[in-house]
Amino acid sequence: MELNVTVTLFLVAFISWLLVAVAKRKGASKGKLPPGPTPLPLIGNFLQIKSSETLTSLIKLSEKYGPVFTVYFGNRPIVILCGFEAVKEALINKAEEFSGRKTMPTLERTFQGYGVVFSNGDRWKQQRRFSLTILRNFGMGKKSIEQRIQEEAQFLLEEFQKTSEKPFDPLFFLSRAISNVICSIVFGDRFDYEDKEFLALMKIMNDSFREMSTAWAQEKDNPASEFNVKNLELTTLSLFFAGTETVSSTLRYGFLLLMKYPEVQAKVHEEIDRVIGQARVPNIEDRIQMPYMDAVIHEVQRVSDLIPMGVPHAVTCDTEFRGYVIPKGTEVYPMLSTVLHDPTKFKNPNSFNPENFLDASGRFKKNEAFMPFSAGKRICLGEALARMELFLFFTTILQRFWLKPLVAPRDIDLTPQESGFANVPPVYKLSVVPR
Incomplete structure (x- = not known):
């Protein structure tokens, strides 16, 4: 009996190995993937990649195989890009070829290739054009959106005062405020912070963000149209999810960093008092007169490193890259963390x-390696909104309050609660003291 089990396991392993070998030969016949660790049958390179330390494991492999290499997740080849030069060469210099998208397994059941974030081809192009047009029509980057953010920031101040x-x-103070900005854009109105349905939505989005790390009447008869209910629903979901969790998580990290470095918080207060004062x-428009605040926000985004491995890309055709040929459809991970820490x-x-982010004269200076929103054709379409939210919420809160930690600054721990697809901020408490 035991012999039969052993023989069966051997046959399964042998057949699995053959399947991987055949798949690799087929891939090799179409192109030449970058080198990487030899995969094992069935499990690929999972022995070299700790599930709880995926980012660290991949960065360690890059030390051996260079900034461009291939790993196997099971029998799926994944091309890894590390460092500013490799990511720039792919996402910017070869933007069209690297503009495909792969849906992460944890989200496949929900999105199934629909919505603006995880779609491809004509579906993606139609949805992105539509989304950008609608956001512009609703006022993204204009005074109307600025007023919505300012209004919500005042509601948040009232909650802090209480x-x-x-x-x-x-956590939920910030999530509710940021999500209400999206609600005001999509629905034309905001939710009360104690609304039970609103709170349930906040919890679902926050849990999903953490767990990941562990139709129109002119269009209905057009068979080529991607304006169907499923696409519209999932595009809206993407806007809520990306527009809430990323900004609110950045604010939470920012609070921690400002408390850990009180001298930075003091400089921010001084600049706010000098440029804006307490009366308005x-x-x-204040941002151009506040280079230090702008630099602090950029550095918060860089250090918080919210989406360290980026959202998975795919090549849209057989693509020549650094002497290799990556077959069409191959997944590509642009490791944004290695760009932000290059x-x-x-x-x-x-x-x-x-x-x-400051020059010798204290003026704000750009850095081309600042890519928290990714780069190229798949750059986050909500970048302008997020940048406006971060500046107005940080500035409004720090105009009124001093952020006070419950422990000594040196004892503040910045270690993420979870680190996978996202670096989820640690759970913490603070006090806000009126200035």
Whole structure:
């Protein structure tokens, strides 16, 4: 009996190995993938990649195989891009070829290739054009959106004031405020912070973000149209999800960093008092007069490294890249973390230092390796909205409050709660003290 089991297991392993070998030969006949660790039958390179430390494992492999290499997740080849030069060469210099998208397994059941984030080809192009047009029509980048953000920031200040300097977890305070900006765009109205359905939605989105790391009447008779109910629903879901969790998580990381580095918070307060004062509401035009605040926000985004491995791409055709030929449909992971921490672009990349975005005269300076929104044709379509939200919420809150930690600044732990698809901020409490 035991012999039969052993023989069966051997046959399964042998056949699996043959299938992988055949798949690799087929891939090799179409192209020449970058080198990488030899995959095992069935499990690929999972022995070299710890599930709880995927990013760290891949960066370690890059030290051996270089900035462009191939790993296998099971029998799926994944091309890994590390560092600014490799990511730029792919996503910007060969933007069209690397503009495909692969849906992460945790989201496949929900999206199934629909919606603006995970669609491809004509479906994606139609949905992206539509989404950008609608967002512009609703005022993205204009005064009307700025006023919605300013209004919501004032509601958030009222909620902070109610805490009466007592410790609280900022998670749902920030999620509700940021999500209400999206609600005001999509629905034309906001939710009360205590609305039960709204709170349930916030919990679902927050849980999903954490778990991942562990139709129109002119169009209905057009067979080529992608304006169907499923696409519209999932595009709207993408806007809510991306527009809520990414910005609110960045704010939560920002609060932690400002408390860990009180000298930075003090400089921000000084600049706010000098440029805006206490008598009026901050506006987006203040940003050009506030290089230090702008630099701090950029550095918060860089250090928080929210989507460290980027959203998976795919090549849209057989693609020549650095002497290799990547077959059409191959998954590509642009490791944004390695761009945001590239030592050739940032001094002391693992430290929090707003000087990364300031010149010798204290003026704000851009850095081409700043890619928290990715780059190329798949760059986040909500970048302008997110940048406006981050500036107005940070500035409005810090105009009124001093962020006070419950422990000594040196004891503040920045380690993510989860680190996979996203770096989820740790759970913490703070007090806000009126200035």
